[in-house]
Amino acid sequence: MRWSKYYLPTYKETPRDAEIPSHQLMLRAGLIKGLTAGVYTFLPLGLRVLRRVAGIVRDEMDRAGAQEVQMPVLHPGELYEETGRLANFGELLFKLRDRRDRFFALGPTHEEVVTDIARDGLKSYRQLPQNIYQIQTKFRDEFRPRFGVMRAREFMMKDAYSFHATPESLQDTYETMARAYTNIIERCGLHGVRVEAESGAIGGDINHEFIVLADAGESLLFRCPHCGYAANDERAESNGPRAIAREPAGKKEVATPGKHTVEEVSTFLNVSPGHLVKTLLYRSGDRVIAALIPGDRDLNEIRFAKVIGTTEFRPLDEAEILEATGGPVGFSGPVGLPAHVEIIADVLLEAYEGMIVGSNAKDMHTRGVRMGVDFTPGRVAPLSTAKAGDVCRVCGQGELEPQRGVEIGHIFKLDTKYSSAMKATFLDAEGREHPFVMGCYGFGVSRAVAATIEQHHDEKGIRWPKSLTPFHAIVLPVNISDETTARAADHLYDQLTRMGLEILVDDRDLRAGAKFKDAELVGVPLRVTLGERNLKDGNAELYYRLEDRNEIVPLDHVAGIVRDYYSDVR
């Protein structure tokens, strides 16, 4: 490609509204152009990278035995009625009506469509397992689209769905797919982690996220350096802090005039916030639930929903708290609650000797309260979020380390959630009917491009990993008006292109400084600079962007060097 006739606009200024490096650089380096909030065109340079990612994904899916299809964007509403997911997605779903007033959603994911395919074409256990995937545009009407293609409303995703006769067969494919994801991430030149996760709207129980580590990422995860346990913040469990001063047992009331919050009470009593236990009151249908968690932690609402068995819950209001506990907001506690209030205690509270809780009376707290003695919870379960430094619950040794990152993959065991709802069944060897056991496997193809830039950039621009670079090299003739230089650039371009390499020649009539800056911004790993002085000696200058290294080499060695540089890319 010749830059002068290539649609590759670059910008010096950091664009307004672009908060994170990948969004800024994708706009500045001409990879994407925004059309409206969360909706982007992949320009020629950006599409080259997107297709490299898609190529790696496709290759690994094929190796994992998955079969590619292309499912529709337009999903008829009736399909969602079968599974009841309309409500589940809510406003996240783009909805429309056709000219005959029939209701459609734009596909946010394809569980229903693929299950409909399976119930049509898979009849016998002998056809199983099968794994079907697509690389396709998805639509989600995000409440707050942002970070460019990272959280877009229209984005490219690989989604795979597997069908099995048994949970053991699902387990096999699940691990095969997890390995494929690890391969994809590695082949893209990314540093990623597989973590345990919660499942959200997709359903199923066992599921894992693949997170590319990056400071600007929206995901928080915890890792144990001792045993390797890793989970996202919604899922991570811990044994709590290794050793802290605890409230001794021995119940006594103390006045805490006007002190409502954990911070106010702990400062007033001169103890750490962890001495206190928060009593959070919720209503769910007819139930009133008191959730007890350490004063220095937050309630994990996803975990809480699982424990109480529904996502339908809300905090009590002031009047309801007074009615349920007899005391005002800010002074609730588990002691002496009426029997209809269900008490669920966070598992970390088992390690407490005593605890400080509200007394269900204005301006009063109770110290030294013992669980199981002064009050008895209906259940003990993991309810609170993990914190950095917590002791790992798996090995009991390491201390959890927090890291931020970008979720680019999410795999789920769906079991029979969709197949049962949609009556998608097969016959076993004895002719008995069973719903398919299913798995599903998502990978954010366009998001991976942004995640790559988050991991691979510097103050000058992008630093593409070899496997994803849009071009193998930029040939940069310093002075395009010099005939010898222009001829050398043409010759080198032809030579490299004939070798099957993809080359961008910066033949624009600009000053050298601007061209160097643009080359660094665009971030191709190799730059071949053709200057008059070097050319006189039969030489060119090679710049290695990833290694930040220059080298003068004979002009006729350049093609071989470029080819060899990429010989380790698969």
Place this chain on the structure above:
Amino acid sequence: MRWSKYYLPTYKETPRDAEIPSHQLMLRAGLIKGLTAGVYTFLPLGLRVLRRVAGIVRDEMDRAGAQEVQMPVLHPGELYEETGRLANFGELLFKLRDRRDRFFALGPTHEEVVTDIARDGLKSYRQLPQNIYQIQTKFRDEFRPRFGVMRAREFMMKDAYSFHATPESLQDTYETMARAYTNIIERCGLHGVRVEAESGAIGGDINHEFIVLADAGESLLFRCPHCGYAANDERAESNGPRAIAREPAGKKEVATPGKHTVEEVSTFLNVSPGHLVKTLLYRSGDRVIAALIPGDRDLNEIRFAKVIGTTEFRPLDEAEILEATGGPVGFSGPVGLPAHVEIIADVLLEAYEGMIVGSNAKDMHTRGVRMGVDFTPGRVAPLSTAKAGDVCRVCGQGELEPQRGVEIGHIFKLDTKYSSAMKATFLDAEGREHPFVMGCYGFGVSRAVAATIEQHHDEKGIRWPKSLTPFHAIVLPVNISDETTARAADHLYDQLTRMGLEILVDDRDLRAGAKFKDAELVGVPLRVTLGERNLKDGNAELYYRLEDRNEIVPLDHVAGIVRDYYSDVR
């Protein structure tokens, strides 16, 4: 691929509602599965063919110097306000509102989006010409979706848009793209014709369709066997029939009691319908227009709209006809019309000596009327549709032959229609601002799959051209329970796959007849049958689907034969 674990359902029965061979065969051979009217999944086998077409299209676009991008599906409504195309598309457009009640259309084509890209990144004549394309899913809410992927509501299209400083530059690219289309069609193994066409909602004046000939096609075209002129039915012009008896000149009134239609009057007067001239009366705003066309032809409404300069027109109702002509419906004629009625005569009427027309009075016609004497038209222009056997207007020699086909490509010179409306301009060498001169180039990728089947099938199934076949060969072990056969099939599969060939092994435990039938239905050009008897002699049976020919060959020659068979595919 092993068929036993491949999602490839086949059906013996012709599916209800599938009217044409390609739709029937795509469903029966497991290429597609319908989700709802005009919305299809491409199953693994179908996607393989779709991607082969896309690969050829991409290759030819790249050779033609076009740059690939990926534009969004979601188009904000404001964009269409700039060009006023909302009304133009009307109900064909899928429309929706997001969670903030902002209006969107699902992209039916991308003129607005790409022009917005050009005005952003192309500033100088030095950057021109540029040609930008995508292979992307498009959406049109067809009034009557039918024929499977042929006229679908969600379909895959290649659309390219070129930007130029001058009409000459556009002409260059237009011809380059036309050649690329001819190459694509040829490489897909298709027999196609380039025809002149009308432009519809896209706009511009000069445009051509590429039509794949097929009896079941929706397009009608006329070709001159003498000079090669070809045009679709909306565009085709002719000199009319070579020689017919004409009405002699000499005006005289005749009573035609109760005879309203051309057929009734010509039968009654014992003349051919071509002796008559129809007077069709329309209102367009304040204008009343009488269109005169030969009695044996229809008005070409698209042509008529061009002649009168607007698509806003409607036939007069009975009362209006009486008011405008003084006579009732069925007896209108051009003689003695009031001056405010504009008369436009079809160009074919220039060859008429006399003509039979209505007398603008009940039950009366006038014979022998002469144009230019008894009445004078305001304009003479081509208004009527061509007919088989008409003399070619270009060479004046050949007689037009009608053919049916499938439109798979349409290219347009848009000139400055979109760039002027959207203020998309560049600066010339003197620093003056001009709107881009534009072209656009559509190709129906999913439709091409159906068109291929229309041209290449027989009563047994599909006959894929070599370049589009989903697999290079089917290996068919007659009896999979026989260990020697199964081992031979495995060995051959491995051998062929290692050579980079794509192979389907029919390892299903079915009777041989069913497997042969399925192989013919699916239509892969080569079938390698492994039977016990032939294997004993170290042989296999090769069946050439396109040539309908069998051959017994040594088993160890098979791989080489398969490879060589495809050596001419590019």
